[in-house]
Amino acid sequence: MSGLxxxxxxxxxxxxxxxxxxxxxxxxxxxxxxxxxxxxxxGSIALIGSLVAIMASVFQAQNPGFAFWNMVRVDGFSVxxxxxxxxxxxxxxxxxxxxxxxxxxxxxxxxxxxxxxxxGMCLMxxxxxxxxxxxxxxxxxxxTYILAGFRRREAASSEASLKYFLLGSFxxxxxxxxxxxxxxxxxxxxxxxxxxxxxxxxxxxLAYLAVALMFVGLGFKVASAxxxxxxxxxxxxxxxxxxxxxxxxxxxxxxxxxxRILFEANAPGRFWLIWFSxxxxxxxxxxxxxxxxxxxxxxxxxxxxxxxxxxxxxxxAPEVGVSAAMFYTAAYAAMNVGAFAVISHFANAGEKxxxxxxxxxxxxxxxxLAATLTIFLxxxxxxxxxxxxxxxxxxxxxxxKADLVGLTIIGVINSAVAAYYYLRIIVVMYMRESREEIxxxxxxxxxxxxxxxxxxxxxxxxVLPGRVLDYALASANQLMQTPASAAAATVNxxx
Amino acid sequence: MVPLxxxxxxxxxxxxxxxxxxxxxxxxxxxxxxxxxxxNGVNLSFVAFAARWHALRGQVFVFFVMVVAAxxxxxxxxxxxxxxxTRETLNVDQMNLLKL
Numbered sequence: 284m285s286g287l288x289x290x291x292x293x294x295x296x297x298x299x300x301x302x303x304x305x306x307x308x309x310x311x312x313x314x315x316x317x318x319x320x321x322x323x324x325x326g327s328i329a330l331i332g333s334l335v336a337i338m339a340s341v342f343q344a345q346n347p348g349f350a351f352w353n354m355v356r357v358d359g360f361s362v363x364x365x366x367x368x369x370x371x372x373x374x375x376x377x378x379x380x381x382x383x384x385x386x387x388x389x390x391x392x393x394x395x396x397x398x399x400x401x402x403g404m405c406l407m408x409x410x411x412x413x414x415x416x417x418x419x420x421x422x423x424x425x426x427t428y429i430l431a432g433f434r435r436r437e438a439a440s441s442e443a444s445l446k447y448f449l450l451g452s453f454x455x456x457x458x459x460x461x462x463x464x465x466x467x468x469x470x471x472x473x474x475x476x477x478x479x480x481x482x483x484x485x486x487x488x489l490a491y492l493a494v495a496l497m498f499v500g501l502g503f504k505v506a507s508a509x510x511x512x513x514x515x516x517x518x519x520x521x522x523x524x525x526x527x528x529x530x531x532x533x534x535x536x537x538x539x540x541x542x543r544i545l546f547e548a549n550a551p552g553r554f555w556l557i558w559f560s561x562x563x564x565x566x567x568x569x570x571x572x573x574x575x576x577x578x579x580x581x582x583x584x585x586x587x588x589x590x591x592x593x594x595x596x597x598x599x600a601p602e603v604g605v606s607a608a609m610f611y612t613a614a615y616a617a618m619n620v621g622a623f624a625v626i627s628h629f630a631n632a633g634e635k636x637x638x639x640x641x642x643x644x645x646x647x648x649x650x651x652l653a654a655t656l657t658i659f660l661x662x663x664x665x666x667x668x669x670x671x672x673x674x675x676x677x678x679x680x681x682x683x684k685a686d687l688v689g690l691t692i693i694g695v696i697n698s699a700v701a702a703y704y705y706l707r708i709i710v711v712m713y714m715r716e717s718r719e720e721i722x723x724x725x726x727x728x729x730x731x732x733x734x735x736x737x738x739x740x741x742x743x744x745x746v747l748p749g750r751v752l753d754y755a756l757a758s759a760n761q762l763m764q765t766p767a768s769a770a771a772a773t774v775n776x777x778x
Numbered sequence: 779m780v781p782l783x784x785x786x787x788x789x790x791x792x793x794x795x796x797x798x799x800x801x802x803x804x805x806x807x808x809x810x811x812x813x814x815x816x817x818n819g820v821n822l823s824f825v826a827f828a829a830r831w832h833a834l835r836g837q838v839f840v841f842f843v844m845v846v847a848a849x850x851x852x853x854x855x856x857x858x859x860x861x862x863x864t865r866e867t868l869n870v871d872q873m874n875l876l877k878l
Contacts, residue, residue: 414839421846425853432857438864439875445861446873448854449809453800455850456816459843460793463820466836467786467827516876 288351295350295357295409297339298365299402305332306398313391321391326380326729329394333373333401340365340405349411353473356411359758363609364408364539368532370736371616372401375528377733378624382524385632386434393433397528400426404536411547413462413472416540420458420504423536424451427529431521437633443520450503450513458500464493474548486551494550498560501544504537506530507590508563515571518583523630523637526579527623530586531616538593538612546601547762557598558690564591565697572704576639578626581704582619585663588701589615592678595694599681605759607677610752614662614670614744621737622659625652628730636721642708644717651726653712655734660705662741665698670744677752785826792819806858806868810851817847 293300309325309332316324344362349355376397383393403422410416428451432444466472468489469480481490503510518526545553568588575581593615596608629645629652630637646653662669665676675698682691726734744751792815799812821840828836862868 414835414842418842418846421850425849428853428857432860435860436864441857441860441864442873442875444857445806446876448857449800449806449813452810452813452850452854453816456793456796456813456820459817459820460823462839463789463823463827463836466833466839467823467830470831470833472835472839519876 291346291348292350292355294346295343295348295355296406297343298336298369299405301336301339302332302369302398302402302405305329305335306395306402308332309391309395309398313395316391318389322383322389323380325391325394326376326383329398330373330376332398333369333376336369336401336405337366337373340369353475354412354415355406355409356475357409358761359754360539360542360609360762361409363755363758364535364612365405367535367613367616368401368404368408371528371532371535371620372397374620374624374733374736375524375532377729377736378524378527378620378627380729381727382522382627382630386522386634387632388433388435388522390433393430396426396430400430400528401532404532407536408539410540411474411543413465413474416543417455417459417462420537420540421455423533424455424504427525427533430525431517431529433522433525434520434634437520439520440522441520443517446513447517447521454500454503454510456500457496457503461493461496461498461500464489464496468493474543477548481549481551490550491552494544494552495556497544497550498541498553498556501537501541502560505534505541505590505593506564506587507560507594508567508587509560511564511567511587511590514587515575515580515583518586519577519580523579523623523627523634526582527620527627530582530623531612531619534586534590535612535616538608541597542605542608542762545597546605554598557594561591561594561598561690562693564588564594565694566591569697569700569704572701575704577637578639578642578708579637581639581708582622582626585701585704586619588697589619589663591697592675592694595682595687595690596678598687598690599678599685601763602756602759603681603684605762606752606755607674607681609755609759610677610744610748611674613751614674614741617670617737617740617744618659618662621734621741622656622663624730624733624737625656625659628652628724628726631722639708639711640718641721642711643715644712646713648717648721649723655738657709657712658738658741660709662745664702664705668742668745670741670748672745673748673752674744677748782826782830786823789819789822789826792816792822795819804869804871806861806870809870810854810858814847814851817843 347357400423403419406419428448431447432441434440468487469477506514568584572584593611596604662671665671679691796812796816803809824836824840
């Protein structure tokens, strides 16, 4: 544990470095530009940054291994989440151009914060040391706390930010307590060293409590029940593109951490924890969504339900379950970012038009947008030929393979219930006349590109899921094999 | 020498005090302070475990927790000011714009 970091170490955090540098550049340039014209320039810089980061993650894939004294582990699993999270960031930046000018928010920090948040999420997926996981979690959370309150003049937005912040730090404290107890139980904070300590025949009882507490903290971040209370309020108040961002990217990253902690570290007592949380999330999310009239709120409840489906995959057998979960995060990201891109375009100044009634007659007023939103909603239901179908299919087949018949039945019934409220939006768009004249704008280039990308991803995952799934399966296998060096490590390596 | 369990019980009590404060207090600043109390409870158990395992790792972790808590405080206070500007109150019971 001595000496300076090598070049290989830096290559293994290359995407994070790229994103940080571009984020800093955005922050430095922000005061130099004229306020009215800075948006587009700074946004473009941020966009380039995230595209370079995607390339860096792909490049990084050729250099798997550990970095910074076993703090970071680059493997297929981490590369998958790197690419996913940075792509989400790029699409959200594209969506934001128009939204920011319509809402008259003039602040370049917005793009900087998206990049910094993405740094945290990338680190979360590659960190194998609980210290680093904690810091990465906070980097991503603190950025999203601020982003949630970006419509500063709206009371609802700052309230959303406050609720997110208070409950978020509350949950972080639980996560941290879990880390402390895990350190106490095993004598290490490195996942690869915790894992052999927990494989012994007598697992220290403290470890069970530690896993439960860490699950509370991460369950909050992924909005799974019973830690979901904040979700509808925050999603309703936060700016629409940011909701698209925080319902997918931090969630994907938190699921990555959860996968690492639960499976790579062999957390004890995880099964029932996941089982109950999955059932609760699916039921509460879908029942809550049934009565909503605000579209953002409705999708917030739907995102709770989707966290539940994802947790079903966690309850299933390791390899198949992990790969199903990875596929699900990707498919969910594609459709949800797309849906929120449409919503943010349609919301108009001050986010005036976000209720279900405002969507009446959208099919006539703006056929292209209505058709796009319909595809995303059908994918969220899980109709074949969309990404959502295969995502659900793999999750439930993984659950069946692990003989979780009860959980599968609950999940399938829930997806049937969910179809009702998604279809309701589609019915309102096409079958009902609008009561008031809502202005329709053309689709600008940035938003158009964002929609095309998410649409293409949704359809691609629905028609040709093989490649992504194979990749996910390969990296899940890799994740399960802890290196021999870690297995040889003793229980008390500490120093 | 004070046994390990004393420290752990104290840290548990501090954490529980923080949780209770978070749940029953109505002023945002007080709620925020309760969160800090929870973090400090955690810090105490980190230090205690570090002594138990003779591992510096635990003590280093405490520094990181402090730094992150400071960053969180900076952002949190900014958010609280933003809320106060639009609402002119710091009572969480009146944060009820967003409800079912």
